Amino acid sequence: MTDATFARWTTRVEAALDKALPSPDDSPRRLHGAMRHGVLNGGKRMRPLLVYATGTALGVADAELDAAAAAVELMHCYSLVHDDLPAMDDDVLRRGQPTVHVAYDEATAILAGDALQSLAFEALAAAPQPAERRIGMLAELARAAGVAGMCGGQALDIDATGGTCGPDGWSHAKDHADPLLHLERLHALKTGALLRCAVRLGAIAGGADAASHAALDRYADALGLAFQIKDDLLDIEGDAATLGKTAGKDVAQHKATFPALLGADASRQRLAELSATMQAALQELRADSRALTALACRVVERTH
Structure with a gap:
């Protein structure tokens, strides 16, 4: 699967997002501007690409996947707007631009995130799928x-940050008998759930059977964890200009991360194991999984 395919899908979802978002010229203009600022600002568009890649593997046309691809990205962007708020991660840079609460104000950012979440469901409700599949897709996105x-993952992340458990973070806290298991659960919810949802949306659109759903879930679960481990490694190895967000923030906030718990070398080894898990899962999928394989490589090898 070539980069041209990913570029085509990215162009499609950008157009779908632009169409779904309210016009900046309509009232309330400040809110509409904040929503567009939080979405139309670049980004890897990994979740929409997973929708297209999964659906394509199962024989679904691009036009039948546009709504789901836009919906999952709108949901992702809502989460970023709220994650960046002073009450959460308190970040000032996202995708190389000022975060929404910095570019606008905190109240507008809260409203923009709320509106993006509801817009995600509105977009998905209009997907060109049979009613039964559409309801299943809406349920997946809600979960x-x-x-x-x-x-749930963000709540666990807040509990696991800085002062909650002291200067060493929560990794030595008495209420976490297995810190690694707890960290994996945290990110399976916070990061992995929406990545898995993207794959499931494509699978539902394609009418996947039980065996295909199981293989795709194994792939998606490994992908979500790999994505977070790579994020944690980039936070200590990257720079703000390349990452498009503040580097070193996890260490400064004593956040729970895989390198902090396992060390960088062991984290890279875990990343390699997850890569192998993804490849094995896709081998069980009786479909053209080249795009899903390429996206797995992107996650593991990315530099931002």
Whole structure:
């Protein structure tokens, strides 16, 4: 699968996002501007690409995947807007630009995130799929966004940060008998749930059977964990200009990370193991999985 394919899918989802978002010329203009600032600002678009790659593997046309691809990205962007708020990660840079609360203000950023979340469901509800599949897709997105997904993971992340458990973070806290297991659960919710949702949206659109769903879930679960381990490594190895966000923030906030718990070398080894898990899962998928394989490589090898 060539880069041209990914470029085509990125162009499609950018157009779908632009169409779904309200016009900056309509009232309330400040809110609309903040929403567009939080979405139309670049980004890897990994989640939409996973929707397209999974759906394509199962024979679904691009046009039938646009709504799901836009919806999962809108949900992701909502989470970033809220994650960057002073009450959360308190970050000033996202995708190489000022975060929404910096470019606008904190109240507008909260409203923009709320509006992006509701817009995600609105976009998905209009997907050109049979009603039964559309309902299944909406349920997947809701689970990925809620307490069993991003919100639950963010709550665990807040509990695991800095002052909650002292200067060494939570890794030595008495209420976590297995810090690694807890860290993996945290990121399976905060990061992995929406990545898994993207794969599941494509699978539902393609009418995947039980065996295909199981293989794709194994792939997606490994991908989500690999994505976070790579993020943690980049935070200590990258720079703000390359990352498009503040580097070294995890260390400064004593956040729970894989390098902090395992060390950088062991984290890279875990990344290699997850890469092998993804390849094995895709070998069980009786479909053209070249795009999914290429995306797995992107996650492991990326520099930002």
